[in-house]
Amino acid sequence: MRFKLTAGGAGGNAGPTFLPSARKLAGADLTARDRAVRWVLLGAGLVPTLMLLFLTAEMVREAIPAFVYSGWSLFTGHVFTFGNLYVTKLTVHHGVSAPHGAAYGALPFIFGTLVSSLIALVVAVPVAVGAVLALTERVPARLQPGLSVFFELLAGMPSVVYGFWGILVFGPLLAKHVFPVLAHLGGLLPFFSGSVGYGEGLLTASLVLAIMIIPIIAATTRELVRTVPILAKEGALALGMTQYETAKVVILPYVRRGILAAAILGWARALGETMAVLMISGDLLNGFPANIYSPFSSIAATIVAMLDSALTDATGMAIHALAAIGVILLVITLATNLLGRLIIRRVSHGVVLPIGRGV
Amino acid sequence: MRPRLLGSTRLRLAPVAVGLCAVILSACGAATTATHPKHTTKPVAAATGNPSSAVTLNEAGSTLIYPYLQVIAPQFNSKYSHITVAPQPGGSGLGISEAISGLVQMGGSDAYLSPGQASANPNLLNIPIAISAQAVNYNVPGAPANLKISGNILAQMYGGKITEWNDPQIAAINPGVTLPALRVVPVRRLDGSGDTFIFTSLLTKTNTAWANGPAFGTSVTWPANSAELGANGNPGMIQVCKANPGCVAYIGVSVENTALEDGLQEALLQNKAGNYLVPDLATITSAVTASSGNTPANLRQSLIYSSGANSYPIINFEYLMINQTQPNAATAEAVRTFMDWAISPTGGATGGNLSAVNFVALPTIVIPKVEAAINKISG
Numbered sequence: 262m263r264f265k266l267t268a269g270g271a272g273g274n275a276g277p278t279f280l281p282s283a284r285k286l287a288g289a290d291l292t293a294r295d296r297a298v299r300w301v302l303l304g305a306g307l308v309p310t311l312m313l314l315f316l317t318a319e320m321v322r323e324a325i326p327a328f329v330y331s332g333w334s335l336f337t338g339h340v341f342t343f344g345n346l347y348v349t350k351l352t353v354h355h356g357v358s359a360p361h362g363a364a365y366g367a368l369p370f371i372f373g374t375l376v377s378s379l380i381a382l383v384v385a386v387p388v389a390v391g392a393v394l395a396l397t398e399r400v401p402a403r404l405q406p407g408l409s410v411f412f413e414l415l416a417g418m419p420s421v422v423y424g425f426w427g428i429l430v431f432g433p434l435l436a437k438h439v440f441p442v443l444a445h446l447g448g449l450l451p452f453f454s455g456s457v458g459y460g461e462g463l464l465t466a467s468l469v470l471a472i473m474i475i476p477i478i479a480a481t482t483r484e485l486v487r488t489v490p491i492l493a494k495e496g497a498l499a500l501g502m503t504q505y506e507t508a509k510v511v512i513l514p515y516v517r518r519g520i521l522a523a524a525i526l527g528w529a530r531a532l533g534e535t536m537a538v539l540m541i542s543g544d545l546l547n548g549f550p551a552n553i554y555s556p557f558s559s560i561a562a563t564i565v566a567m568l569d570s571a572l573t574d575a576t577g578m579a580i581h582a583l584a585a586i587g588v589i590l591l592v593i594t595l596a597t598n599l600l601g602r603l604i605i606r607r608v609s610h611g612v613v614l615p616i617g618r619g620v
Numbered sequence: 621m622r623p624r625l626l627g628s629t630r631l632r633l634a635p636v637a638v639g640l641c642a643v644i645l646s647a648c649g650a651a652t653t654a655t656h657p658k659h660t661t662k663p664v665a666a667a668t669g670n671p672s673s674a675v676t677l678n679e680a681g682s683t684l685i686y687p688y689l690q691v692i693a694p695q696f697n698s699k700y701s702h703i704t705v706a707p708q709p710g711g712s713g714l715g716i717s718e719a720i721s722g723l724v725q726m727g728g729s730d731a732y733l734s735p736g737q738a739s740a741n742p743n744l745l746n747i748p749i750a751i752s753a754q755a756v757n758y759n760v761p762g763a764p765a766n767l768k769i770s771g772n773i774l775a776q777m778y779g780g781k782i783t784e785w786n787d788p789q790i791a792a793i794n795p796g797v798t799l800p801a802l803r804v805v806p807v808r809r810l811d812g813s814g815d816t817f818i819f820t821s822l823l824t825k826t827n828t829a830w831a832n833g834p835a836f837g838t839s840v841t842w843p844a845n846s847a848e849l850g851a852n853g854n855p856g857m858i859q860v861c862k863a864n865p866g867c868v869a870y871i872g873v874s875v876e877n878t879a880l881e882d883g884l885q886e887a888l889l890q891n892k893a894g895n896y897l898v899p900d901l902a903t904i905t906s907a908v909t910a911s912s913g914n915t916p917a918n919l920r921q922s923l924i925y926s927s928g929a930n931s932y933p934i935i936n937f938e939y940l941m942i943n944q945t946q947p948n949a950a951t952a953e954a955v956r957t958f959m960d961w962a963i964s965p966t967g968g969a970t971g972g973n974l975s976a977v978n979f980v981a982l983p984t985i986v987i988p989k990v991e992a993a994i995n996k997i998s999g
Contacts, residue, residue, distance in 0.1 A: 342841035347734045360736070362841070433863070456803060459864045461849060544810055548844025555846045566850065569710065570812035570839035572717030575736030 320588050326578065327585035330357040331365045335585060338366015340547045341563070343570060343579040351576065359578035367586045369549055373557040374590065377463060377538065378531035381470035386524050388471070389478035394508050397486050409483070416476030424540030427469045432460025432541060435468070440554055455552040461543035462554045469537055474527035481523035485516040518604060525601035532594050535561035560590040668957035670700045675954040680708040681715015681728030682814045683854040684752055684872035685938045688977045689728070692968040696961055703954045709853055713812015713838045719941035720744060725955055727941035730814025730872075731838050732920035743944040746919055747993045748937035749962045750969065751908050751980040753899040754818055755876050755934075756887040758868045759861050760785050762800050763885060766898065768793045769868075770890035771826030771925075771933065777868055778806045778823070779830065780845040785866065793890075803847055807860050807869040810850040812838040815857075818936045819870040821924040826890075858882055870934075873899050873978035891933040892925050899932045904980045907931035912983045919989060938979070944996050952999030959994045963987065 291299075328335060332355065344352065344363030351358040396408060440457040443464075447454020489512050497507040513520075543556020544566055550557040558566075564583050571579035679689060689707035697704055710718075712729035719727025720741050732746045756769060763785070773789055776782040782789065785799045809816045820836035834840040842848065849867070851860040854875045861867040862882050871879050876899070880886060888896035897903045911926035923935045940959070946952035961967035969981045982990060 339844070340841065343839060344841075345835045346736060346837045346839075347835070349735045364841075456847070543848075544850035545846065545848065546842045546844065546850075548846060551846035556849060566810045567839070569714040569717060572720075573713045573734075573737065573812050573838055575734065575740040 323584035324588045326357050327581040330354045340364045340366050365582040370560045374559040377467045380467035381531045382528050384471040385475045389475045393479050393482045412476045412479050420537045424537035427541040432465045436460040452553045458554045463550050463557045464553045466541045470531045474531050477527040478523045485519035489515045522601050522604040529597040538562045560586050671702050671950050674702050676704045678706050678724040679726040680710050680718050680724045682712045682730050683709045684730050685728040687874040691973050711811035712814030729939045730936050731817035745942050745993050746939040748939050750938045752938045753873045753904045753935045755899050757871050757879050757884040765885050766888050768896040769887040771822045775823040775827030775830040777804050779843045802866040805864050805867040806848050825925045892927050893929045897932050903932035907935045915986050946999035949999040952997050
């Protein structure tokens, strides 16, 4: 980067003068303490990057034997089993040996993780956006800070509390009162019909996940809605639009991309959620949920549930298999996080006010 | 530390040693004696006793043995005030893995070591301290308190082949009983579990499809069954079964009283002779007598589905996994003291302690092999 400097006040209108040694001059003025602080800050700045790289590298290294053993069936197989640990015979695929009958197919977990988080997103986004619009447009200004506290509280609740509440209260409540009503929709949507279960399953877990990600989406959306120019909103009101039409025509198009980015960040949170899903999902193994109320399993919940069994595998392949599905989750989560950030960056660089659009 | 006595010298000196200890006891009033007053023909255990400084023995693992350890640990501590035994649940899988890694001195497990684990860890001993059993409970409103069920039917329930409680196979062995058309909800253990090990051992012995498929282990390839639920630990099994009508679950006898109080029903399980039994003192003892005749020296033996008209089909040794080489002599001595005390009928294995958790004492025929294993522990 070149810095334009004009020397003192002399020749102020003479045009740009370059001092290539400006940086060197600046460096010469640093004391030893300044230099030390620089190194410390450099180290501190590197820590997050190095930790991420270290974590990813170690996970991938641990997962490689399972990737070699299973090949593509890791992504397409339906059966995930550590094999028969009490038989001495070993199965060998591509040079890697595992207990007899071991198969590491993660498709049900990938399915469960993606479907539960997507359902959570579909439920959470309208609720969060609606709540924010209600908060910013209809609630009197003096009540707004007080009510926004609830969003933060919801975000701060530990996920184990959500899981506990889900399995003891929310799940049975839904199964007794809500799901039988939804089951009547079975005529339209086949996966809504069938046995309603007792509360542990896909829909319950997705709803609890939705409650967990609403604060994330709501907080980001609230900041974005505040950036809508008051001029545009007043103009719409002056034209005789109702508050609903203002929201639909002025506010939402303005913040649409931002909501998408917030939704993606919320999705990333839902993908990695472990404890709540572990407690409410019912932990189905080696199969897919029969309908939307059935038990399922997600990657994160499975790693926790099977870890102590994996430690008893003398060949060590079970740990490699869990690391492999952990790597899959890592990749999915990193990808969604990066996508969200990319979209946010594009949003903040000069979005044109869409007045006139849709009017 | 007193020197270890070897081989035949022990047999000759044993009565003398016991007599001397008795004299010293009465003289000094300190409890530093061997703990087998009944087995006077057995060799005196190598150095045991109350150490001079505090030692904590950590135990983790099986939720089936956990209630028993909770009962006997305080009694042991009141006798040997410097040794504290700290038990924790977590499942047999956890017990085995933490014993292997050395995180705990004793790993509780209902399952013995697999051949792979044993060859990878030649120094790990599995030493039983009691005999336990497992019940099959169910929650079917309107069904009798004790329904007859066989291992074959259970294998089909967990395999997804029998999906309703009014299935003809169940009705065939329960004449005169009408069962509701309720969906069968099998509950399995999520954690690496010795209860899973002994339950699937029975399924393996009674159903060929199960033997060729999931077989047995602390964690198995459960067949895909969309009605199936998972639970952690024996208490978790009770809780899930209570909340889900139609459930069938395998629950260890040490928490069976809680299960029955909570409203679960107990199945009459079919044994090898074709009779249907619940696990109680008589049926477990009968099974023990029939099956523990040829226990190998490494104590890895399955007692499942033994013969005998009155033998309960699911009984097992309750093992503590202990490393032969302890980090120091004091810990080794503390472990040996605890193990000797635990298997002694006047120490831990009293009638009262065992019946509190529905366990049965180790058969006398096995005790010498157990003591030989205990004497291998050194530091």
